[in-house]
Amino acid sequence: xxxxxxxxxxxxxxxxxxxxxxxxxxxxxxxxxxxxxxxxxxxxxxxxxxxxxxxxxxxxxxxxxxxxxxxxxxxxxxxxxxxxxxxxxxxxxxxxxxxxxxxxxxxxxxxxxxxxxxxxxxxxxxxxxxxxxxxxxxxxxxxxxxxxxxxxxxxxxxxxxxxxxxxxxxxxxxxxxxxxxxxxxxxxxxxxxxxxxxxxxxxxxxxxxxxx
Ligand SMILES: [Zn+2]
Numbered sequence: 001x002x003x004x005x006x007x008x009x010x011x012x013x014x015x016x017x018x019x020x021x022x023x024x025x026x027x028x029x030x031x032x033x034x035x036x037x038x039x040x041x042x043x044x045x046x047x048x049x050x051x052x053x054x055x056x057x058x059x060x061x062x063x064x065x066x067x068x069x070x071x072x073x074x075x076x077x078x079x080x081x082x083x084x085x086x087x088x089x090x091x092x093x094x095x096x097x098x099x100x101x102x103x104x105x106x107x108x109x110x111x112x113x114x115x116x117x118x119x120x121x122x123x124x125x126x127x128x129x130x131x132x133x134x135x136x137x138x139x140x141x142x143x144x145x146x147x148x149x150x151x152x153x154x155x156x157x158x159x160x161x162x163x164x165x166x167x168x169x170x171x172x173x174x175x176x177x178x179x180x181x182x183x184x185x186x187x188x189x190x191x192x193x194x195x196x197x198x199x200x201x202x203x204x205x206x207x208x209x210x211x212x
Contacts, residue, residue, distance in 0.1 A: 139208045
């Protein structure tokens, strides 16, 4: 099975029944979806900034590929989940920096609320408390946690699905018990978020160069 130019190519000997191939694809669907998404993000990031932050370009928001739609008669950025679009107010012919800043501003505000919400939800559910929360703009790490329970999360996490966000939140909460990445640390992650591997998978191979 190979992925080329955003298409999946499956090759099998002709004695393998189609139903079996369908079963394998079904079994691999999460993996395939992740690989296809990575490909999509890489393609989008290859564009020049002028094309990346323009009408019709795509950005990732909460794991969804959203089309940018410039709207002259609006005051604020809106996410239309049903249409998979991000509506960006614009007057005249905005340059790509203005569009980017508006989109980033919207995402940072959303990150502040949604990441905090996920942190509180997982903290409450697992009974693991933290002392402080803040958003970071660093281009080096997705999250961090200090000995005294100050959890920092990168606003760019808002571009990923809730499964990925929850994984990073659980990861940082688990550091309250173990500051390393030992066996007992991963046990703690699994206690906080039993299905953490799904989200962990979604971050694999993602670098800070590959997010917008
Ligand atoms: Zn860690």
